[in-house]
Amino acid sequence: MGRSILEIDEVMMEYPSSDGPVTALERVSLAIGEGDFVCLVGPSGCGKTTLLRIIAGFVLPTAGQVRLDGEPILGPDYQRGVVFQHPALYPWLTVQANVEFGPKMRGLPSARRRELAEHHLRMVRLWDFRTKTPYELSGGMQQRVAIARVLANDPRILLMDEPFGALDALTREHLQEELLKIWKATGKTVFFITHSVEEACYLATTIFVMSARPGRILASIEAPFSRQAATQDSRAVKSSPEFVALREQVLRYIWETES
Ligand SMILES: Nc1ncnc2c1ncn2[C@@H]1O[C@H](COP(=O)(O)OP(=O)(O)O)[C@@H](O)[C@H]1O
Ligand SMILES: [Mg+2]
Known part of the structure; x- marks a missing residue:
């Protein structure tokens, strides 16, 4: 990891509800290095969007702190650019x-x-x-x-919440390749949420796996594929034994958290 640009420190998030507070995030800590491509995966409802909204500054956590370049995040700012599933x-x-x-x-x-x-x-x-x-x-x-x-x-960091989730499979693969090219050309730091373990393994330099609610970080796994030369055909990468082994490793974490 390069110099850390974003630090998430013991972040907890509770939402009020009619049955009392719902804990969406429980003591989440992680650091993101400058130029990293971080993918966050985890079961639906585990708090991924909540974490992104906290990093964006749309909401403040119940406890803990998020810092960008050492400065606490207290509200939305163009320094954190957000791309949603449905383009706004x-x-x-x-x-x-x-x-x-x-x-x-x-x-x-x-x-x-x-x-x-x-x-x-x-x-x-x-x-x-x-x-x-x-x-x-x-x-x-x-x-x-x-x-x-x-x-x-x-922006200092690009925050993406399942940006390709609503697209057909072929368009999704093209946009994955396009995003990797842009990431390499700009050197931007990316925080990317996805349901797709394959997408995470293909794009990420680091994959964070979150547990079912209340969300905690279960594992941080390094992935080598997105830093490799862009000349390789993406299907060849995704069907290689090294890629399949990583995908299965990440899937096992998710299955364990869901069972
Ligand atoms: N504004 C809100 N008010 C109350 N509960 C919420 C709110 N946003 C999310 N939640 C709850 O917090 C949990 C995490 O939601 P979310 O962060 O959207 O998960 P994910 O993006 O991983 O699917 C869910 O149980 C969800 O119902
Ligand atoms: Mg979500």
Whole structure:
């Protein structure tokens, strides 16, 4: 792990409910290094989205602390760019205006905004679609716009909550490869939640496995595949004996937590 950029320290989260408080997270601690691609996997309802919302600054934990570059996270900020399962694009704005929205809010001049939009839309291969509105694009293309929009803010960390979960299998594989290329080109740190153990093994440098609710970190597993040369065909990687062994190792942790 490189220099740590994000530190999660003994974070606990309780939600109020009619039957008393529900503990969603129980003393979660982890550190993320600069440039890491961290994948968080765990059974449904274990608190993954809760943890992401805390890192984003949308909610404060009941106890514990999260720090970015040593500073406590106390509210939302463009330093943490969030990509959701369903892209939260402005339907009335063009693709380009969606990407320019963050830089505009930050008060950047229009020439700089246009430059940022062009750079990031070219990165996700959608510059030719800049005058379209989101509903004229496929789900996969919308998700690429959402990624470009977040990157245009030059965040310290990219937070992604099952971003490819609603896409068909082929589009999902293409976007996985595309995201790896972007990660390598930008050197960004990524925190990525997924249900798919295969996706986690393919993308991650570190996989964190969470237990069933109340969520705790059960294991931290290093994965070598995303740092390998990008020239390999992804199906060949995913069917290699080394990959299958890692996938089974992660699955065993999840089965144990669910049983
Ligand atoms: N705003 C909320 N109010 C009350 N309970 C919540 C709220 N958000 C999540 N929960 C509960 O906390 C637990 C963890 O939810 P969540 O973080 O969404 O899990 P995951 O993303 O792993 O599926 C679940 O039991 C869920 O019902
Ligand atoms: Mg979730």
